[in-house]
Amino acid sequence: MDLYQEAKEIIIKAGEQVLERNGIEEIKEKGKADYVTAVDFQVQQLIFKKLLELDDSIQFLGEEKDNEEIDFHKNIWILDPVDGTTNLIHDFQHSVISLAYYEQGKVQFGIVYNPFSKELFEAKLGEGAYRNGEKIKVSQNENLSECLIGMGTAPTYRQNADTNFKRMRNVYDGCQDIRRIGSAALELCYVACGRLDGFFEENLKIWDYAAGKLLVQEAGGQVEILENKVIASNPAIMEAFKKIVME
Numbered sequence: 595m596d597l598y599q600e601a602k603e604i605i606i607k608a609g610e611q612v613l614e615r616n617g618i619e620e621i622k623e624k625g626k627a628d629y630v631t632a633v634d635f636q637v638q639q640l641i642f643k644k645l646l647e648l649d650d651s652i653q654f655l656g657e658e659k660d661n662e663e664i665d666f667h668k669n670i671w672i673l674d675p676v677d678g679t680t681n682l683i684h685d686f687q688h689s690v691i692s693l694a695y696y697e698q699g700k701v702q703f704g705i706v707y708n709p710f711s712k713e714l715f716e717a718k719l720g721e722g723a724y725r726n727g728e729k730i731k732v733s734q735n736e737n738l739s740e741c742l743i744g745m746g747t748a749p750t751y752r753q754n755a756d757t758n759f760k761r762m763r764n765v766y767d768g769c770q771d772i773r774r775i776g777s778a779a780l781e782l783c784y785v786a787c788g789r790l791d792g793f794f795e796e797n798l799k800i801w802d803y804a805a806g807k808l809l810v811q812e813a814g815g816q817v818e819i820l821e822n823k824v825i826a827s828n829p830a831i832m833e834a835f836k837k838i839v840m841e
């Protein structure tokens with residue numbers, strides 16, 4: 595059995611539930627601007643059940659469950675059943691399922707699926723990154739002034755908004771323009787395929803970036819996680835970009 599292929603099929607199938615949005619009106623605010631809907635739970639439950647059938651010895655870390663018992667010395671599935679829940683609530687059509695497989699202290703493969711665009715981003719450690727089967731690479735822009743940068747708003751950390759928006763302003767002043775898509779996992783995939791030259795967000799969780807980080811790296815980009823800040827970009831602009839966001 596090929597865990598990778600099987601996992602991919604499970605994710606694509608689960609994408610149908612994201613599109614159906616059954617139960618989208620059942621919304622709970624877990625914390626400030628931190629939402630979960632019945633769709634998030636259904637998608638997680640479906641994927642959990644299927645992955646368990648594949649191999650019940652692999653631990654399961656999912657956003658919508660208690661992960662206290664997870665042992666990082668052992669194998670783990672890391673799932674964000676819906677990355678971009680606020681987008682899904684508004685039918686903004688930019689929400690993805692993000693799944694990573696972690697073994698021996700490293701993410702071995704990552705899959706990010708956007709059921710709206712039917713784009714599947716995938717990467718295996720050491721084997722490159724792909725979008726719908728085609729190899730992808732990060733952009734080649736060398737100057738920040740010619741770069742399009744994704745900047746997350748860290749919506750649940752409103753207390754940091756002044757600092758974050760000041761940082762955004764600084765990035766905006768140095769680059770061509772900024773974007774805020776609303777799914778960190780997808781934004782990392784956009785860095786991987788060169789649609790964005792860089793991406794930054796503070797206080798993300800492992801399920802937001804586990805798969806996307808590997809995608810960027812396998813597409814020739816760099817990802818640094820410093821003081822709980824995720825900084826991703828093509829290698830040429832990393833130093834200049836990092837300098838601004840870490841100011």
Ligand code: IPD
Nearest residue numbers: 676677678679746748776777778
């Ligand atoms: C959120 C999205 C969003 C980011 C938030 C995340 P969720 O994940 O990735 O873009 O700004 O920080 O929490 O809650 O939609 O899974």
Ligand code: CA
Nearest residue numbers: 674677678802
């Ligand atoms: Ca998320």
Ligand code: CA
Nearest residue numbers: 657674676677
């Ligand atoms: Ca989520």
